[in-house]
Amino acid sequence: MNMNKRSLIWLIILLVLAVCGTIALRAQTINEVLRPPKGAKVAIIVFEDLECPDCARAAPLVLEAAKTYKLPVVRYDFPLPSHLWSFDAAVMARYFTNKSAELGVAFREYIFQHQPEITGANAMDEAAQKQRLRAMAEKFSQEHKTTLPFVIDPQGKLAAAVRADRDLGTRIGIEHTPTLYVVNNSRSGRPFIEVVDRSQLFQLIDQMKSEAGM
Numbered sequence: 001m002n003m004n005k006r007s008l009i010w011l012i013i014l015l016v017l018a019v020c021g022t023i024a025l026r027a028q029t030i031n032e033v034l035r036p037p038k039g040a041k042v043a044i045i046v047f048e049d050l051e052c053p054d055c056a057r058a059a060p061l062v063l064e065a066a067k068t069y070k071l072p073v074v075r076y077d078f079p080l081p082s083h084l085w086s087f088d089a090a091v092m093a094r095y096f097t098n099k100s101a102e103l104g105v106a107f108r109e110y111i112f113q114h115q116p117e118i119t120g121a122n123a124m125d126e127a128a129q130k131q132r133l134r135a136m137a138e139k140f141s142q143e144h145k146t147t148l149p150f151v152i153d154p155q156g157k158l159a160a161a162v163r164a165d166r167d168l169g170t171r172i173g174i175e176h177t178p179t180l181y182v183v184n185n186s187r188s189g190r191p192f193i194e195v196v197d198r199s200q201l202f203q204l205i206d207q208m209k210s211e212a213g214m
Helices: 003-033 053-069 086-099 101-113 115-119 126-143 157-171 198-211
Strands: 042-048 073-077 179-184 192-194
Touching: 042 053, 042 198, 053 073, 053 101, 053 198, 073 086, 073 157, 086 101, 086 126, 086 157, 101 115, 101 126, 115 126, 179 198, 192 198
Parallel strands: 042 073
Antiparallel strands: 042 179, 179 192
């Protein structure tokens, strides 16, 4: 066997090993992420973008399901590159979440409700959209009798957490928002189901509860 053939074979072997390693890492990450939080048997997990209109449509249903079944909702930020203010909104949401989990959820719902006002008529005017986002956050802060500092994230920790969520979503193959899962802690059945048709959300929760022995 000449040197060129031997090199080609080794290259193919290395490529196969790299692909297998990537697949194994993705599977491991999925198994770690798509699980209920500690103490819960079943949960709803959502990767969302606060500028995404479909996320805004899904949010009330997710809250209704969580309240009906008394399930935790685990939210991951997945701001899409094409959205001009979604990353900033996610940072703000984490700021309010640090004050209280309930306040963070309330801010997310508030932003979903006011998406059209923030985006405005000119979808390409990034500066104006971010100004309107800031004004909306200040209004929310006043209504909830809390404070919103001029610099929300001076050390960049909140932004880093948003990027970590986005990177995590990328590693497990998230491509769109919202991406919604019902997950359980079963080790023998299906640990998670992606909710493709949201009209089936309650049915899928019933299935996962049954598999989790609830």
